[in-house]
Amino acid sequence: MSEFDQAITDTFPKLILTNARTRGRRPAMRRKDFGIWQSWSWVEAYDFMVALAAGLRRLGATRNDKIAVIGSNRPYLYWSIAAAQCLGAVPVPIYADSVAEEMAFVLDHAEIRFAIVEDQEQVDKILSVRDRLPALQAILYEEKRGLRDYDQTGLAALADVVASGRESLKEPGGAETLEQAIAQGKGADTAVILYTSGTTGRPKGVMLTYDNLIASARIGIAFDGLSEVDEIIAYLPMAWVGDHVFSYAQAIIAGYCVSCPENAETIIQDRREIGPTYVFAPPRVFENLLTLTMVRMEDAGRLKRWMFEHFLGVARKWGEKLLSGDQVPLAARLHYALGDTFVYAPLRNRYGLTNIKVGYTAGEAIGAEIFSFYRSIGVNLKQLYGQTEASVYVTMQPDGEIRPDTVGRPVPSVAIRLAANGEVEFNGPGVFQGYYKDPGKTAEVKTADGYVRTGDVGFFDAAGHLKIIDRAKDVGKLGAGGLFPPKYIENKLKFYPNIKEAVAFGGGRDHVACFINIDPVAVGNWAERNNIVHASYQELASDPRVYELIAGHVAEVNRALAAEPQMAGAQIARFLILPKELDADDGELTRTQKVRRGFISERYASLVEALYDGSPSASIRTEVTFEDGRKGLIEGEVVIRDVAVAVPSPLEAAA
Amino acid sequence: MTDAGAREIMLDIENVSLSFGGVKAITDISFDIRKGEVRAIIGPNGAGKTSMLNVINGVYRPQKGTITFKGRVRRNIQPYQAAKSGIARTFQNVALFKGMSTLDNIMSGRSLRMHRNFFWQLIHVGPARDEEIAHRRKVEEIIDFLEIQHIRKVPVGKLPYGLQKRVELGRALAMEPELLLLDEPMAGMNLEEKEDMSRFILDVNHEFGTTIALIEHDMGVVMDLSDRVVVLDYGRKIADGTPSEVKSDRAVIDAYLGVARQEAR
Secondary structure (H helix, E strand, O other): OOHHHHHHOOOHHHHHHHHHHHOOOOEEEEEEEOOEEEEEEHHHHHHHHHHHHHHHHHHOOOOOOEEEEEOOOOHHHHHHHHHHHHOOOEEEEEOOOOOHHHHHHHHHHOOEEEEEEOOHHHHHHHHHOHHHOOOOOEEEEOOOOOOOOOOOOOEEEHHHHHHHHHHHHHOOOHHHHHHHHHHHOOOOOEEEEEEEOOOOOOOEEEEEEHHHHHHHHHHHHHHHOOOOOOEEEOOOOOOOHHHHHHHHHHHHHHOOEEEEOOOHHHHHHHHHHHOOOEEEOOHHHHHHHHHHHHHHHHOOOHHHHHHHHHHHHHHHHHHHHHHHOOOOOHHHHHHHHHHHHHHHHHHHHHHOOOOOOEEEEOOOOOOHHHHHHHHHOOOOEEEEEEEHHHOEEEEEOOOOOOOOOOOOEEOOOOEEEEOOOOEEEEEOOOOOOEEOOOHHHHHHHEOOOOOEEEEEEEEEOOOOOEEEEEEOOOOEEOOOOOEEOHHHHHHHHHOOOOEEEEEEEOOOOOOEEEEEEEOHHHHHHHHHHOOOOOOOHHHHHOOHHHHHHHHHHHHHHHHHHHOOOOOHHHOEEEEEEOOOOOOHHHOOEOOOOOEOHHHHHHHOHHHHHHHHHOOOEEEEEEEEEOOOOOEEEEEEEEEEEEOOOOOOOHHHHHO | OOOHHHOOEEEEEEEEEEEEOOEEEEEEEEEEEEOOOEEEEEOOOOOOHHHHHHHHOOOOOOOEEEEEEOOEEEOOOOHHHHHHOOEEEEOOOOOOOOOOEHHHHHHHOOHHHOOOOHHHHHHOOHHHHHHHHHHHHHHHHHHHHOOOHHHOOOEHHHOOHHHHHHHHHHHHHHOOOOEEEEEOOOOOOOHHHHHHHHHHHHHHHHHHOOEEEEEOOOHHHHHHHOOEEEEEEOOEEEEEEOHHHHHOOHHHHHHHHHHHHHHHO
16 A cells, blocks of 8 residues: 555545545445435535534534544444544543443543433433533534423534534635644544443543554455445444444445444344345344244244254254355255255345355354354354454454354464463554553553453464463362363353353352353243243242253253363352343443453352352342332342262263 | 413313213313323222213213313314314223234324325325325334334234333324323333333423323322322312322322322332
């Protein structure tokens, strides 16, 4: 790339301008609204961006101001990020489902001067903590609904700010000064601050430059050959680095169209309508789709069920080989083609994956069966390993080298090494600048030679693929000296559709014990089929037959653990089913839905004790937070079950 | 909350009595509903609340008394005439077309506003088509407003009760009413559904300026939502005023709130 090209493509506003010039009529974004997909071209996107930037400038926004962007995935909010970047201000996307308290911390820590938000809900949250935010000058909202009667000081409709911006662009010199501001941006400037949800402690603001994001985004684009004809759906939180790279950075660089769903509940239908070619989803999403299919198949007629099971068997045998381009006999190819017509293609269509070129899952380990299921029906699902601190990409699975239990090879231009304790460290073009206003934490994570400590323990397998076991700080030792990797155990449990969440304990103890959250959809359906009447989650969770069902799964996990020499000691001796679902609103999960083990063990200390003192049940009394922030109380007796520990099979014992 | 006392009267009910044979459902009741307010009608079971709504929208004809709607005295009105004059309602037990989708149910609320006749609709070209597009747009706005996009195409019979109630509200809104009568809009709902519904009712009132009369048993909801409350007992009016006035009224406490509170809390 020539020096000239570099100069006009080193920031996102400049890239959007380039897109407006070179592919101006192509769609940049779509959103389903009033039942119809509305679309905006790159020219329209550029127009909106500069108009909003001019409007923000009129309100007084200037270089290095921090501008929060809060809401669900909406074209206007993505362009708000770009508008802030036009002025050299730093956008700070914030998780829209954070409660006011969490939001206050980020707004205050980042010294937010303007907040661009989706609707009344977000305005209310900010107003409730406004007295603690001296730097906050104005809140700009997209949807006017419900805000009519509000005191408008410090509030403004986004549309009004854009209109005022359009006026100011018409004034003499108005457009020129803005163009200068855009031209002033450089690749080394901070492009965005992304607050990580943090499994422990306060969120940290990861500062990424344009250079970081653009270099990292290009790695992914080159790896899978993405171009302007690709299609994706933006539905994951805008504050998450993955969405920022897939729906913002890569979309702008490759020039593809990003579609925003109508609302959070219509995603499955919207995905079907758009038929994305490039898909990203955490394992949870793929699990949910599969669970829904399985639940529906239980209710299907006999013929359909037979067909489904028969052809899934064929797919299991040949599907992955076909996808990887291995040798497959002609008869099997024909059999698979038949299955494709009757089962796989309709399934892919149901999932909205008909046009899929490549799909990624990351963030958590995915169940081997779930992963293989999608691959076997012809969805090129792969895994990647990434971090906010890396601008996403650390390792990826190249086509033809897909394994469910590894995360692939280091991506081009990223170097990986393992520390003495097994911790994975990486270095590359996407490595972040530092945590905002926290040099202490930055120094903890970044080594002197520029590597980043991931905090994950892993190793390379014989083929050179990275395998992640667990968080370094979580891997404990059992009293007897055996290894205790909690997440490894939890993931094995969570691969059962009936188990939604699991929390394992065992560090410093003699044996492993765990809390289990049942999946209300899967278990609810099972209960219905078995005539188990229940009125609430709590009732279902305490039913002895449900305990029996879960105990079966736990015993199977124990057998699997027994088969692995290092893990045989980490079998689950006792478990209980929690009477409430773990919830981010209660602080039990992070906003990205990972369990906060430390917090949970404190909150339910009495239950953890009971797991280890041998008592057959324990009483619980705990607060739950409703969506609007009010509290309620849950109390009752929780039964604790013992599970038989499997002995390693004689073959392995001998070995 | 608005200053209801200063607003013009939309519906005035004077000395209305209604009886079925020897049973007196409503005895000599007078109250008014002012433009833009949320008016609650409360009372123990059998107090005559639903009868009162039925009188307002023309299902029952009172034997005595006068009803003045938008400044004109109404006589012997039929329900469809009430609907045409701008009164819409929802029912205590959801009354939707169970086999039809959410979209079609709400669309049915537009029927009074469709002007092209059956044959135009049948050939579905030109003006008839434009008309349908305009109505569909309005319906989509309501779907957006009530946040029920995800069930747009789902047959209503398959929906949980709380959502059916929301669809029914949507169909009433599709008529773009001036006065909206809600008969126990939150009956049988859980806490979260009640909160959603409360928010929608307030938003309808604020955004569209629709006047609302509602019957509700949940005292918390009534006290939070309404500008003024009229209390009935055995077909008679025993109190009328702001929520706080009514709450402290001795007759009301004796007749109703004392009992209901124990039930509710």
